[in-house]
């Protein structure tokens with residue numbers, strides 16, 4: 001190896017560095033979200049800050065694939081997908097635990113929109129809350145399957161096609177998360193029986209984030225389709241001629 005090649009060699013973060021950096025990013029981001037809404041009650045502040053950071057990390061993990069297909073400068077970022085996804089799902093587990101303990105007090109019927117009536121039975125009071133939580137639970141199950149299969153060991157054990165099939169579930173997870181978050185950001189607090197809290201400042205950034213990830217996915221899809229079409233055409237050319 002000559003001197004030039006040695007100096008041109010890019011630094012690639014090992015898995016331990018990636019884990020540490022993603023953990024530090026998760027803590028710093030959660031802290032920033034917490035501070036940005038200091039006026040809210042503790043449970044809502046923590047619950048939302050952790051949910052938001054989970055969404056951001058999974059969105060970044062989703063964006064890396066299309067970004068590296070569209071721009072060669074992002075090619076080195078592919079390994080970060082895994083750690084961002086894993087810690088995003090861990091934060092979603094903490095977010096769920098806060099809701100179970102701090103919001104519904106382990107009363108699972110309340111999680112699905114029911115409240116206990118003094119007459120001695122559960123009555124449905126909040127269909128939207130129940131539906132959004134069901135969507136969140138399905139997203140979490142998907143997320144856990146993806147996070148648990150995000151290792152070289154499980155990739156080897158499951159084999160290429162099965163592993164790939166599981167990982168493609170990331171798109172389903174992403175869509176479920178988007179619907180779940182949109183409900184709480186735009187709908188849930190609009191008909192609050194007490195004073196309506198200030199609108200969450202995340203409403204606009206969330207719309208921008210989701211549109212950007214979708215735009216990247218569509219652009220990468222079109223680029224891959226064009227490349228494949230051109231390759232097929234050039235392979236067919238000699239036969240046609």
Ligand code: HEM
Pocket residue numbers: 043044045047048049051052053054055089092095096099103111133136137138139140143177180181184185200202
């Ligand atoms: C992958 C899984 C999940 C992700 C990424 C996620 C993410 C989010 C996000 C980003 C918000 C909006 C926070 C804000 O208003 O700033 C949110 C709100 C909420 N989520 Fe989730 N969530 C997930 C799973 C769940 C599950 C399983 C439940 C219920 C068991 C749940 C219940 C809630 C509730 C009740 C809120 C309203 C929070 C509040 O206003 O304090 N989420 N979630």
